[in-house]
Amino acid sequence: MTNHLIKGARPYGGEPADILVTDGRIAAIGDSLSATGAEVVDAAGLIALPGLVDLHTHLREPGREDAETVETGSRAAALGGFTAVHAMANTDPVADTAGVVEQVWRLGEQAGLVDVVPVGAVTVGLKGERLAELGAMADSAARVRVFSDDGHCVSDPALMRRALEYVKAFDGVVAQHAEEPRLTAGAQMHEGDRSARLGLTGWPAAAEEAIIARDVLLAGHVGARLHVCHVSTAGSVELLRWAKSRGVQVTAEVTPHHLLLTDACAEGYDPVFKVNPPLRTDEDVQALRAGLADGTIDAVATDHAPHAVEDKESEWAQARPGMLGLEQALSVVVETMVETGLLDWAGVADRMSVRPAAIGRLSGLGDRSHGRPLAPGEPANLLLLDPTTRVTVDPASLASRSRNSPYAGRELPGRVVHTFLRGVPTVLDGKATR
Amino acid sequence: MASSAEPAREPVPGALLSSADVARVVDRMAHQLIERAATIEPGAPDGGLSDLVLVGIPTRGAPLARRLAARIEAFTGTAVDVGTADITLYRDDLRRRGVRALEPTVLPDAGIDDRLVVLVDDVLFSGRSVRAALDALRDLGRPRSVQLAVLVDRGHRELPIRADFVGKNVPTSRSQQVRVHLTETDGVDEVLVTEAAE
Amino acid sequence: MKRHLLEAADLDRGDATLVLDTAAQIDQALAGREVKKLPTLRGRTVVNLFYEDSTRTRISFELAAKRLSADVINFSAKGSSVSKGESLKDTALTLEAMGSDAIVVRHSASGAPHRLANWVRGSVVNAGDGTHEHPTQALLDAYTIRQRLGRLEGVRVAIVGDVLHSRVARSNVRLLHTLGAEVTVVAPPTLLPVGIGTWPVEVSYDLDAVLPKADVVMMLRVQAERMNASFFPSAREYSRRYGLDARRMGALGDDAIVMHPGPMNRGMEIAAEVADSVRSTIVEQVGNGVSVRMAVLYLLLGGNEPA
Structure with a gap:
């Protein structure tokens, strides 16, 4: 060596x-x-900063290798300064069995550019009906600790409660895509002044906040860990602040794009700006930055979501939601948090390496640990x-x-x-x- | 006014016709129109004027047609029908000239069928406006004959078109511009020749 | 004028007035003529690209283009390459390669004409996109109001019905505001968008309170399906609270007019005796649509080099 x-x-x-x-x-x-x-x-x-850890990456393999592979996504991650990424479960087939998560993990090892840490689906096929074999995924070679139906919300409150409870057995965490689906049917962008004018069906902030409010109550009730994916609204930050003050074991992430961009990007209808949750208002952006600065939001996570050209070069409504993030994540954080004086470099290391590694339980893996300090x-x-x-x-x-x-x-x-x-x-x- | 004996040459930029010149030219054209009307149906009691329709081509052909009609009435005591035909939608050079606001197309109640239509315009240049006006007339009715009256003929025809009544012939170079100003549209009567801005 | 007409906001007051004046001149020039055809757009090609069925709008644009002597191609999504999965972009590039100078597009997706405008060199005219806008409808409505009432400045217009899903309402609110009219939108709160507070309109939930002050009442089509999504409890309750019937028509001022973009749900948002009354401009609106669309095509295409 x-x-x-x-x-x-x-x-x-x-x-x-x-x-x-x-x-x-x-x-x-x-x-x-x-x-x-x-x-x-x-x-x-x-x-010099510790290698970054992403809690939220879509590598698309297996299933959509035309959009991204474990290898190309790993390369993008390394170029962005990451040394570990959590690969989301919404692949085809869905990462809801030990077999699929081990496959993804092995592809990551073969690529050898970052540690690819598979996320397991909470429910079979992301359908929100019954729990996937969470324990089998936890015990597999992939050592899954983060479970998420991301792309879909675990909206059934009873099922969510059981998932939160069940993963306690192996120190897992449920990462919730907070979106009440009955409030977002057909939704295309943030519901507000712009959606009213652009004639695009609105995605109300309350659809995110209602689920977060419910889930922090459930997590508190059963004493389980909850992680909230891609927090996007000022109201969500308030709810998280309240829950943390009550001792709920909740953590949360914000994406680089929600720290920088607003729903003004929807003007012109270019679907490259279509994302779920949608870009919000400037007021939300400021609240997210403040929440990340004061630690209410624990981590920056990219929600790197590659899409093939034909899935984006279309009408807004037909396009798939999601945007690339790995290669620009750190630069966006520098622009929005460092150059604004909200975080120093140690703070950047904390939000992009130390805390995400801790949430994913990657800090105590000996040689394979992530999120450790720069120290002999x-x-x-x-x-x-x-x-x-x-x-x-x-x-x-x-x-x-x-x-x-x-x-x-x-x-x-x-x-x-x-x-x-x-x-x-x-x-x-x-x-x-x- | 320049004598016809003088050799054709480019005019010095400046005023070509003064206000008084314009009035004199219009009067002369009115007399010529009266004479022409009398040949439509010799011996007709109104001197043929009831068969005459003056159709102005906007913008400045329209007030010019009205003036000619007013002078004819002053000289003969007979009112002459006047109309306007906006030719913008008939132009074949819209792509180069660009769009502009349309002006009214108004024909007399008696129409133009079987009458002597005299198209009236301010300046005759390439002939394309007149061609467009002829196309417009074709869609508006079926006149007995169509003639053309212009205040200024500046030459440089691109089509086999000539005027029947000309207020003033002005040999120009292509680079020059002839501007007709009328009180109705511009607050003053005059005809100017200018060198086009580079 | 901009190169495209994608939404009412593309027109400033001068542009909008130019369109209306041009339509009026065209109307006057063609009135009583046997040959209702002008050579203006000879050699130009206008494509009607319709992803939604809308016979009346397509025919109106087709007639407008043909009266200006343009070649017209009707391209409907059904039975075409589109139904075989061709993307909007590929369709646009194909039409462009065939030499189209303008594309008139109707699409179920809001913003589809904006996308199209990025991909073609010719002009794009929005003939209705999703729940966004339908600018030529607003132009013909404004033209009709001006024709009936003689002015637009200060005219009080009530737009009544499903504003939330209505592209007609969005275009009318913007255009009528540009032209100096005062707009009130009237609807149950469920059928008004969140964010309507930023629109240049008054908002009312009470039709009876608005009618006596209105010079123009514009009724919007309300789809019965909305009932199933709980936007209102029943068609009967909607009609009772927000429908324009003979009794309510009696509350209007003497010169007030009633408009509807069509197609109407008689008995739902508008009673038959209202639709057929002398106040109704519904038939005029259809005729005016052709003149206004001729004006739009002339102003967008007349001066441009061919694509």
Whole structure:
């Protein structure tokens, strides 16, 4: 195994230091380190952060390999500075058995660019009718701890209660896609001034908030862990703040796009901006940023959702919801949270690595841990970011197999220069190593 | 006014006809129209004027037609029918000229069938407006004959069209512009020649 | 004028007035003529691309284009490549390759004409998209109001019915506001969109309170299916509270007119004796539709280089 000496990086944006990586671990951090035989990586001026962990990635394999594969999605993740991603269960076939989650996990190992951590479906076929074999998935080689019907809400309250209770047996967590389906039939965008004018069926904030309110009460009642996917409204932040103040074991994520974009993007009807939950108002964006800053929202999760061209180059209503996120996630967080002064670099590491890893129970896996501090002895999962370069996003140059980036043509700050997974460079000089 | 003996040459940019010139030219054209009407049906009690219809081509052909009718009435005591025919929708060069607001098309109650229609326009240039007007007339009725009266003929015809009544012949270069101003539309009577802006 | 007519907001006051004035001149020029045909768009091709059945709108556009001597191709989704799964984009590019200068599109998806406009070089005219807009309907309605009442500035218009799902209402609210009319929308709260507070309208739930002050009452079609989705309890209750019957018509001022974009549900939102009364402009609206659409096609296509 090649050892690396990373020269002059700034851990967490602090004073420059050298980082010596040997045998997959951080051997030392300090001034003027030297090591014979180690490959030197010039990192002068670059910020070192622990490898990012995504709680919410759609890799589309098996089933829609034309939109993304585990390999292309892994490459996109590595280029975005991630070292672990949770692969959502809404594949075809659905990841609702030990067999499917193990298949996805193995494909991730073969790609070798990030640790692909499968998410198991809560209910068979995501149908919301009966529980999938959650225990079998937990016990499989994929070691599933996060369960989600994402794309669909577990809307039956009794079923949701049972799921929350059941996964306690193996320290699992139910990640809820909070959307009361009876309130969002045919919904196309945030319900408000713009939907009224554009004639697109509205997706009311209350449809998300009603489920979150119900679920935090249920989680509190049965003493279980609940994770709320892609929180999108100011009201949701308030509910989460209230639940946390009451001691409910609830965590939540926000997507980069909900931190940056608003429903104004729907003007012009370009479905690249169609996403579920929908882009909300500026007021919601500000509340989400504040919630992420104060820790009410624990994590940034991409909800990276690749779609084939034909699923986006269509009428708005016919298009599939979802947008790419892995490769621009950190840049969007820099723009919305760091450059606004809401988070420092340690805060970024906390929301994009430490806490998501903790929620996914990836922090205590020894050599295979994620979300660990940049410190001697820890697995060498880290990224090096050039914070000063601004990059104009060109969808054609993305590693994802799909092109549905909502940031096309937008200039964003920061560029991931190097990424290391357990001491092995997955990205060097902005290029994937495999 | 320039004598016809003078060789054709480009006029110096500036005023070609003054207000008084315009009035004199209109009067002369009115007399010519009266003479022509008398040839439609020799010996008719109204001098043929009841068979005459002056149809102005907007914008400035319309007030010009009304003026001619007023002068004819002043000279003869007989009122002459006047109409307007907007030709915009008949133009074959819309793609190059672009769209513009339409102006009214109004024909006298007696119509134009079997009558002498005199189209009235301010400037005769390529002849394309007249061609469009002839097409419009075809859809509006079936006149006995159609003739053309223009205040200024500046040459450079692109079609085999000539005027029957001309207020003034003005040889111009293609790059020049002839502008007719009338009190009704522009607040003043005058005809100007200008060099087109580059 | 912009290159496309996608929504009423594409027209500023000058543009909208130009369309209405042009329609009036065309009307006048063609009145009483045997040959109701103008050579204006000779050699131009107008495609009627209809993804929804709408015979009256398609015929109106077809007649308008033909009276301007354009070549007209009717392309309906049924029985075409569209029913075989061809995408809107592929259809658009095919039509463009065939040399269409304008595409008149009716589609069940809001915003489909906006998408189309990104993919073709010719003009796109929205002939109704989902629950978004139907701008030429609003233009013909404004034309009809001006013809009947002589003005639009300060005219008080009540738009009554299923505003939530109505593209006619959206276009009329925008256009009538642009032209200086004062609009009140009247509906049960379930049939008004969340966010209507930002529209330039008054909102009322009480038809009887609005009628005496209205110069124009525009009744919208209400689909009985809405009842099943609990937008209102029953057709009878809807009709009783929001239908325009003879008794309510009696509350209108002497010169007030009654409009309906058609097709009507007689007995639901409008009683037969109202629809057939002298106040009703429903038949005029149909005729005016052709003139207004001629004006739109002329103004969009007349001056442009062919695509």
